[in-house]
Amino acid sequence: MxxxxxxxxxxxxxxxxxxxxxxxxxxxxxxxxxxxxxxxxxxxxxxxxxxxxxxxxxxxxxCTDQDVVPGASYPRLLTRTEYDNTLRDLFGLDVAHDVAFPPENETLGFANGTSHAASSLLVELYLKASERAARRGLGPGSRYADHPCVGHGDAGCVGDFVADFATRAFRRPLVDEEKLILGRVYDELAPALGHREALIATLEAVLQSPQFLYRVERGTLDDSGAFRTLDSYELASRLSYFLWASMPDDALFEAAARDELSTEAGLVAQARRMLSDDKAASALREFHAQWLGLAQLHVYDKDPDVFDGYDPSWRSAWADSVLSFITHETFFAGGDFEALYTSNAVYTDATLAPLYGLPESNDMARHALPPDVYGGGLLTQPGLLAALANANQTSPIKRGVFVREHILCEVLPDPPADVPIVPPDPDPNATTRERFAAHTAEESCRDCHELIDPVGFGFEGYDALGRHRTEENGLPIDDSGSLMYTWSMDSALEGDFHGPVELAGRIGKSDQARDCYATQWFRYALGRAETGLDVCNLGVVRHKFEQHENVRELLLDIVRMPAFRTRDLGEVLP
Amino acid sequence: MSRSLLPWGRPVPAADRARGLALSRRHFLRGAAGAAVALPWLASRPGHAQSGMPHRVVFICHPNGVIPDAWFPLPGASETAFNLSPVLSPLAPYQDRLNVFSGINMYAVQSGPGEPHQQGMGGVLTGAPLNEGDFIGGDGSKAGWASSISVDQRIAQHIGQTTALPSLHLGVRCLTAEVRSRMSYLGPDAPVPPINDPAQAFDIVFSDMGTETEELQALRTRRQSVLDAVGRQFKLLNQQVSTADKQRLEQHLDFVRGVEHRLAKIGSLSGCGVPEGPNVTGPLEVGSIPDVTAAQFDIITAALACNVTHVATLQFMNAQNDVPHPWVDVTPEDPDTFTPANNLGHALSHAGPSSLSQRNELVQRHTWLMGQIAGFLERLDSIPEGEGTLLDNTVVVLVNELAVGNAHTHTNMPFLTAGGAGLGLPTGRFLEYENASHCDFLVSLLRMFDIDDATFGDPDHNTGPLSGFF
Structure with a gap:
């Protein structure tokens, strides 16, 4: 080793x-x-x-400018969100193909990593989605609806149109072979199907091509021979899928055409511009939804026998509420990282407001709630607390595991083999805490659960809907918790606490949580885990993040990493 | 014929079979006690391989384990004389078409990483341990995908090229995309996702089949031209990437070839009516589970009957799901202790032996599911084929990723098969093994399709077909 x-x-x-x-x-x-x-x-x-x-x-x-340590690159398949966003920006229209792709296989908790791969089902659905998208994409409202070549055929005009479309779809200039391959579809089909149908079929071929579905990065060999540098078009896609979860826009394509992205200044200038676009907010939501595991909300319903009036519409409202909190309280409010753990804002709409006794509003509206109860930022978001709970009761274990793994980037050890895992039976005469405490007092479980449960018990002041409570089954709530044995052994982070507000206050100031947040973004941006070689990539990013504690600047620092604009040698490419 | 009777002599109305039986536990006990006095004697049926008939296989997985004494045949059973348990009672009309197994253990799954739900899902059809990976299980364990091909895909490789779809994979609210929600694998780290929405499944299986010949021909020409171009685009790109990347892209290209294969095969069907399309609103909602289940079984039945595919899988929800079953009419064991809050799938499966009301609810839920499976067997058996029915030429295999839900064991797996006489499989038997490896069970299934693969799954736990299987 x-x-x-x-x-x-x-x-x-x-x-x-x-x-x-x-x-x-x-x-x-x-x-x-x-x-x-x-x-x-x-x-x-x-x-x-x-x-x-x-x-x-x-x-x-x-680290110096000479310390370029590239990472691995592989063809990254568009996620569902990226696919839909890309079609939207390609046609300037939500083409609503109405084809539900299967969920991506996750990597490190993210949808956009190596595990996300094609399947026979997905490829069947690409066929159907491309047929609908190509048809609607040439119809009313599209960027191409009034294009002269869409209305009538003329060999030269058609060739130019297809080349223009495919250039944008492939996010780089076409090579001659591609023009020939695509032109042939039109030529084969136009005599029988007519101009417009043949054109639609040609677009279908574009939309099912690997050049559209995958982001392939070849780069060119650096003079040192140690790594490959991405070209301006490849960088434009890295930027746009990182910051927008979509394809580059015209301005970014133009910057790539002028090769402005090959300098750090040019790259960062575009990144700054992109961060102030609305598309950045939606991409930001995408990252956080994956990091926080909000998809869980869509899998688990609450028990209507326990929570009167439960409706499945609560699930998406909760996710929206958490993501509204993040975008508004950190990103739009200047990007202060600590606000993620100190804000007392909660966002509710007409669906959620009655649950928390807040005034109703049609859209997500901001409410400043009592800081001693809801001043823990992310950790006191009702939607997140609901996601980290069982259908009929809270889950100290889910909440404890979440803090350690998602917030602090720790990986909990496996339980010993052959331990039967039987959660406690519900008991109307005991609190959840009492039941779980008795459960994990067993010797075989105790060692590991000492890392988890004392953290989760600190959240017992919030029920499975994220509502604050002081009693359970008529018994008083004990919200004392304890976070010990962290990786960093940071004495300011560790220790006993009462409730998530106190815990969040410490987390927001801790190196470990800040480092972890930067690490999660790194994984999402590059679609890979960090390695020991990333000192001048992630190491530098963390170092700067410690100084500015600003999420917007963090994203710019990731763009500045040498790893962002390079790739490893892989195998020798022709 | 004894098929219309439950073991204790109660006829099963067709309507009950379709929606599943909702008997109280008291009923069961009374029935079981009565049955113990007068065991019905059911002759087993020899297998009789029919030549010329296509052979099919359907794998059904329902997760979270079972309660063994409510699942396995009642005590005192022999190979050919056994009383179905309360949970299996809805299958009574088909008892002489069943093989119920006991004493089969999933040794192979336990040697690798992961917790029992993960190990079981990834290993039940692959017969192999999991790879290392980043999926976090219910107890914090980490594991990756399965490490080898699953038995359904192995069979599809062998017989799938003659049909439009080599295999068809459906799900009922199997929502996540991780190791606990995938049982079918093309190979290591290559899970096959199921289709949860019956409308989408129907669209893929049948949408192009109702098309008029001329229109179909035009559509085929058009799609072929498009997919030819897509294939050329792949080839062009493959020249520019590394070997590892090429593998990824060629896998994708294989799937494109699969679409072409399907398109070429459609229209060559004869004597097969396309069923009506399903109409289930909110197919991913819990409340839709009964309708989705019925629709998916309809689609599988039609796909098998029409020879669109000969290999199908159906995954009932992901392992460790917390789905309630409010449509199952639970009669409480004891009204005073009945706790409606506990009817969540995984939590329910965790109930200890002393939790009678939860145990009762889980038994009735499993009984409901067996009613749905009985309905599926009824569909297959209603379609004449050769000297028998579609059920004779189809072997239906029911598996679970756990044995006992609340103990998370892989010992004494609740496996059964139905049908398959036309594949040479004797039926109507209760086959009791002592600590047999489930790899041997999988190898036996392969043998039914003339696949002699002595190394399938984990070689350490593969000793060849189960004795007495055929």
Whole structure:
């Protein structure tokens, strides 16, 4: 095994031995820590600073412009959201193909990673979706509806039209072979089907081409021979799918055509422009929905026998409420990261307002609620607390696991083999806390659950709908919690607390949560896990984030990473 | 014929069969006690392979385990004389077409990463442990996808090229896209997603079949031209990428070829009426589960009958789902202890042996499901084919990712088969094994399709077909 991996493991084990925690339960790991590490430069390979997530290894202060460590690149298949957004921007029209694609296979909790792959079902549905989209995309309201070549056929005109369309769809200039391949569809079909139908069929071929469905990055070999640099068009797509979850717009294409994206200044100028576009807000929602696992809301209903009047429409309203909170309280409010954990705003619409005793409004409206109860930002969002609960009761375990894994980027250890996992039976004469506490008092479970339950118990002041409560079954709520044995051993983060507001206050100021947030964005942006080699990529991003604590600037810093504009050699490409 | 009787002699009205039986546990106990006195004697049926008839297979998985003493045949059973349990009682009309298995363990799934729900889902049809990965299970365990091809895909490789669809994969509210919601695999890390919306399934299976010949020919010409171009686009791109990337793209191109294959095959059907399209609103909502179940069984039946495919799977929800079944008419064991709040699938399956009301509810829920499966067998059996029916030429395999729900075990799996006499499978048997590996069960199924694969699944747990299977 690589010495650095061993080093990390020893540090971990040492910490836990020192704390006397280690037993049947191994200590929490930080995800991807076991990626083989090879220090890019011996001078950089210093021990990870204490109090920080230990990946990547090295000191970001020592990074220079010469420290380009590229990452792997692979053809990334458009997600459902990206596919729909791309069609919308391609045609300037929501073509509403009405074909429901299967959900993406997740990677590291995100939909846009390596696991998302084609299936026979998806490819069948691409056929159907492309037929509907191409037809509607040449109809009224489309960018192309009034194009002279759509109305009548003329060989030269058709060729130009198809080339123009495919250039935008493939997000780069066409090569001659592609013009021939696509032109042939029209030529084969026009005699029998007529001009317009043949044109529609040609667009169907474009929309089912891998050049449309995948983002392929080849780049060109750097003079050093150590990595490949993406060209301006490839960078335009990286930018647009990162910040907009969609294809580049005309201005970005023009910047690519002028090769303005090959400089950091040009790249960042475009990124700044894009961040002020509404499309950035919707992409931001996409990231957060995936990071927070809000899709869970759509899988689990609440129990109508327990929650009178439950309606499935609550699920999407909850997700919308959480995402409205994030976009408005952090992104549109200047980008302050700490607000994510300190804001007392809650957003409700007509569906949710009655649940929380708030005035009704048609759209999501902001309510400033008592800070001592709802001042924990994300951690006191009713929609999130509802997602992190069972159908009929809260779940201290889900809430505890969420804090450790999603917010703090820890990976909890596996339970010992052969332990029967039987949650406690409900009991009208006990609180959830009492039932779960008794449950995890069993020796075989206790070690691991000491990492989880004391965190989750601190959220017991909020029921399975995220409503504040002081009693359960007529018994008083105990909302004391404890967060211990964190990866960072940050004394300002760890310790006993009462309720999520207090916990969130500490999390918002902690290195570990801030590092984790940056790491999640990194994974989403590049579609891969961080490795020990990313000190001058993610390491630098975290370092800057610590200084400015601004989410908008964080996204710009990710764009500035050498890894954002390069890729590894892969295999030799012709 | 004894098919119209339950073991304790109560005739099953057709309507009850269709919607499932909702008997109280008291009924069951009384029935069971009566049955213990007078065991009905059901002759088993020898398998008689029919030549010239297509052979089909359907895998049905319902997750979260069972309550064994309410699932397996009642005590005192022999291979050919056994009383179906309360849960299996709706299958009584087809008892002489069933094989109920006991003593089969999923050893192979336990050697890899993951928790039992994950291991079971990824391993039940692959016979292999999971790969490492990032999916987080219900208890914090991590695992990836399955590590090898599943038995349905292995069969589809063998017989699927003669049909428009090599295989058809449907689901009932199987909503997530992770290891706990996938049982079918093309190969390592290549899960096959099910179609949850009957309208979408119908569209893929039948949409082009009702088209007039001329119109169909035009559509086929048009799509062929489009897909030819798509194929050329793939080839062009493949010249520019690395070997690993090429693999990813060629897998996609294979699926495009599959679409072309389907398009070429449609229209060559004869003597097969296209059924009416399903009309289920809100197909992903819990309340739609009964309608979606019925519609999916209709589609599978028609797809098999019309030879659109010979391999199908149906996944009833993802493992560890928390879906309530409010349409199941639960008669409480004891009204004083009945807690309606607990009727959530996974939580319910966790109930301890002392939780009688929850146990009762789960039994009745499983009984409802068996009623739906009985309805499916009835559909298959109503279609004459050769000397028998479609059911004789189809083997239906029912599996679960767990054995006992509240203990999360993989020991004594609740597996059964129905039909398949035309594939040479004797039926009407209760086959009791002692600690047999489920790889052997899968290998036996492969053997029915003349696939002699002694290395299927985990070689460490594969000792060849189960003795006495045929």
């Amino acid at each position: 690589d010495p650095d991996v061993i080093h990390i493991r020893h540090m971990r084990t040492g910490w836990f031995l020192a704390l006397g925690v280690l037993s049947a339960c191994t200590p929490p790991a930080v995800s991807s820590v076991d990626v083989p590490v090879q220090a890019p430069d011996p001078g950089l390979a210093v021990e990870a600073p204490r109090g920080r997530l230990p990946m990547p290894m090295g000191n970001p202060d020592q």
